[in-house]
Amino acid sequence: MKNLFYLIVAATLFVACSQAPKFTISGNIEGLPDGTVYLKQRVGGEATTLDSAKSVGGKFELKGAVEVPDLCILVLGERKQVPVLVENKVIQVAGKSDDLRNVTITGSASQDEMKALDAKGVIINTKMKEIYGKYNEAKQKNDAALQATLEKQLDSLDNAQIAMQKDFVTGNPNSFIAPVILQQIQYGMEADEIQGYLKKFSPEVMKSKSAKALADRVTILQSVAVGKTAPDFTMNDSIGTPVKLSDVYAKHQYTLVDFWASWCGPCRGENPNVVAVWKDYNAKGFHVLGVSYDTDKAKWLKAVASDKLTWSQVSDLKGWSNATAKIYGINSIPANLLLDKTGKIIGKNLRAEKLRERIAELLK
Numbered sequence: 001m002k003n004l005f006y007l008i009v010a011a012t013l014f015v016a017c018s019q020a021p022k023f024t025i026s027g028n029i030e031g032l033p034d035g036t037v038y039l040k041q042r043v044g045g046e047a048t049t050l051d052s053a054k055s056v057g058g059k060f061e062l063k064g065a066v067e068v069p070d071l072c073i074l075v076l077g078e079r080k081q082v083p084v085l086v087e088n089k090v091i092q093v094a095g096k097s098d099d100l101r102n103v104t105i106t107g108s109a110s111q112d113e114m115k116a117l118d119a120k121g122v123i124i125n126t127k128m129k130e131i132y133g134k135y136n137e138a139k140q141k142n143d144a145a146l147q148a149t150l151e152k153q154l155d156s157l158d159n160a161q162i163a164m165q166k167d168f169v170t171g172n173p174n175s176f177i178a179p180v181i182l183q184q185i186q187y188g189m190e191a192d193e194i195q196g197y198l199k200k201f202s203p204e205v206m207k208s209k210s211a212k213a214l215a216d217r218v219t220i221l222q223s224v225a226v227g228k229t230a231p232d233f234t235m236n237d238s239i240g241t242p243v244k245l246s247d248v249y250a251k252h253q254y255t256l257v258d259f260w261a262s263w264c265g266p267c268r269g270e271n272p273n274v275v276a277v278w279k280d281y282n283a284k285g286f287h288v289l290g291v292s293y294d295t296d297k298a299k300w301l302k303a304v305a306s307d308k309l310t311w312s313q314v315s316d317l318k319g320w321s322n323a324t325a326k327i328y329g330i331n332s333i334p335a336n337l338l339l340d341k342t343g344k345i346i347g348k349n350l351r352a353e354k355l356r357e358r359i360a361e362l363l364k
Helices: 002-018 109-120 122-140 144-171 178-185 191-198 209-223 245-249 265-284 297-306 323-328 352-362
Strands: 023-030 035-043 046-055 059-064 070-077 080-086 090-096 104-106 234-236 242-244 254-260 286-292 312-314 335-340 345-348
Touching (some): 023 070, 023 080, 035 059, 035 209, 046 059, 046 070, 070 209, 080 090, 109 122, 109 144, 122 144, 144 178, 191 209, 209 323, 245 254, 254 265, 254 352, 265 286, 265 352
Parallel strands (some): 023 090, 254 286, 286 312
Antiparallel strands (some): 023 059, 035 046, 035 070, 070 080, 090 104, 234 242, 254 335, 335 345
């Protein structure tokens, strides 16, 4: 009798396990070369493979399970990726290898929700593409006045797009795409603003990798908020000499830690402003430490010389994997921190006249 009891328990457990929620992604991508496809998810800055499968004749099948609906990436080959909102359902992905922007994804309610939101932005996106075309024409003709006008129009449309997305995030705290959208628009947001959105999310939504990543970002940003002591780091300058941040700010009244790169247009556009402030206030105690997110040393040094950046410059030449990116939460440049002589952060992302006004106030 006891053996029968154990058999019944074992059978029950087997059925329960076999009925656990799972996803199946069936793909049919016309023109896709035979090979291996991967389903990946970014966790803590690293891409984790959830499953892989052989693709033959453009057809493949991936299986697995997710705790809650979340954003994953379907990797079909080099530079061939498709974002998919995966949930424990049967999901179909169909399209053409040379037109992955227009693949059809069905079976995921979260994907349908994202598609509906994207549809609301079609008018704005169409208008932006039109203005981008005019902007490129004006750039080729060196028409600075028209470029400036078009830039203002693009900024206005971009702000309208972001406002629409923020409204969605705020109004849909139970939606699993809300943290996905927030990740897309959180560039430049400080900890308090991101935390304000997260507090409204339901407990289930907070289980998603997207929401957890945002929570981790809040923790990092809180550690480098105004009033905190800047985390110390050591990085080599252009000739390989180690430069320690704490040694730099201890020697000056105020130090601007300037995160930039030679390939960053807005950074290069801001450099003349920093140069001007440096010339006017360096002798009075203002210093700059440039941290480059370059990967090419020659291009980095060429930009330093071209923009006449005469202050300290360091880089580990790892691009966005720069050692400071994680500890300071840098995910967009230009970015900067203003430190006092003790390393205390007294300002963030001060640009153009705001930088000059702040330094003038401190060193008057």
